[in-house]
Amino acid sequence: MVVGCEETQNESWFPCDQEQKGGFEGPRSFELLEARPPRHGEREQGPRAKQSKAAVRLKEDMKQIVTVPLNEQRNSTYTKLFGVSLQDLHQQGLTENGVPAIVGSIVEYLTMHGLTQEGLFRVNGNVRVVEQLRWKFESGVPVKLGRDGDVCAAASLLKLFLRELPEGVITSALQPRFIQLFQDDRNDAQESSLRALIKELPDTHYCLLKYLCQFLTKVAKHHVQNRMNVHNLATVFGPNCFHTREKSQAKKVSLDTELCCLGRRAIQLKSRSSSYPFQYA
Numbered sequence: 001m002v003v004g005c006e007e008t009q010n011e012s013w014f015p016c017d018q019e020q021k022g023g024f025e026g027p028r029s030f031e032l033l034e035a036r037p038p039r040h041g042e043r044e045q046g047p048r049a050k051q052s053k054a055a056v057r058l059k060e061d062m063k064q065i066v067t068v069p070l071n072e073q074r075n076s077t078y079t080k081l082f083g084v085s086l087q088d089l090h091q092q093g094l095t096e097n098g099v100p101a102i103v104g105s106i107v108e109y110l111t112m113h114g115l116t117q118e119g120l121f122r123v124n125g126n127v128r129v130v131e132q133l134r135w136k137f138e139s140g141v142p143v144k145l146g147r148d149g150d151v152c153a154a155a156s157l158l159k160l161f162l163r164e165l166p167e168g169v170i171t172s173a174l175q176p177r178f179i180q181l182f183q184d185d186r187n188d189a190q191e192s193s194l195r196a197l198i199k200e201l202p203d204t205h206y207c208l209l210k211y212l213c214q215f216l217t218k219v220a221k222h223h224v225q226n227r228m229n230v231h232n233l234a235t236v237f238g239p240n241c242f243h244t245r246e247k248s249q250a251k252k253v254s255l256d257t258e259l260c261c262l263g264r265r266a267i268q269l270k271s272r273s274s275s276y277p278f279q280y281a
Contacts, residue, residue, distance in 0.1 A: 077140035083164045086204035098207030102137050106145070106158045107215050114151040115218060116225040121236045125153030133157050159240055168243035169209050174200060175242055212237070 081094065081102050089100050096104055114120050129149050134157060136143045145154045162169065170178055174197060181193050198206060216233050223229040 079138055079140065081138050082134060082161055083166065085166050086208060087202065090204050095204070095207075098204060099211045100161070100208070103158065103161060103208065103211070105137075105143070106154050106161075107211070109145040109154050110151065110158070111215065111218065113146065114155065114226075115222045117151045118225065118227050120151065120219060120226045120228050121155045121159065122228065122232065123152050123155075125150065125156035129153045130156045130160065134160070159236070162237070162240040165243070167205075169205055169212070169241040171201065171205060172243065175244075178242070209241070212241070 079092070079094070081089070081100070086095075086100065089095055090098070094101055110120070130153050133143065133145070133149050133153060135141075136148065149157075168175075177197055181197065198209070201209065216237065219226065219228055220230050220233060223232075
């Protein structure tokens, strides 16, 4: 019995010694050591430390994409504004002079504070700020864009609203004719045909298009400061106003290019007069 005790005492219970001797057949000691929480004052090391840091980073990233805090529930005044047709917004009394009230609020703010901002509509706003602004507008919470956001966030919110319209500002039924109009090289024919086509838009779409062209004309006049000339504005707003359903990437790029050129043409025509091409529409 004494011999047995001496043999036991001569054995090492350190996992590294047992691993070298090949006599330790117990649990996977290295994993157990790595899984052991650090003692007080001891810094965590090894794979577990890396996993912990990765988990913290993931948690922070998830916080950034949370659109609405869990403790903020939709109240009784919640009204969906994004992804709703212009006609429905009008019927619900959510328009002013035919223009969605939310668009008017954003454009007024940008007119006051954003016309000289470099990269206006090119530089995207913070995703979380944009989503919070969206939630506040739809929840009926008083919104002050200068306090709750900034110029970039407001510009991104406007693009988001246009992009999520079920039907583009230029309706799908008229899109082929608008594109064909652009492909016509005769400028005089373009101008007269553009006026006729605009008259065919539904009233709500017509009012929004007119309002946007008036605003974008002001933006283009400050292109020296904001770096957003007519071409750059058309590049941004063409695809947002003309929704396309092309699945082929090559065709989509080609169509987007045509829409950008068409948008540029519309803004250029609008800038020639305070109301043209809407004066007779």
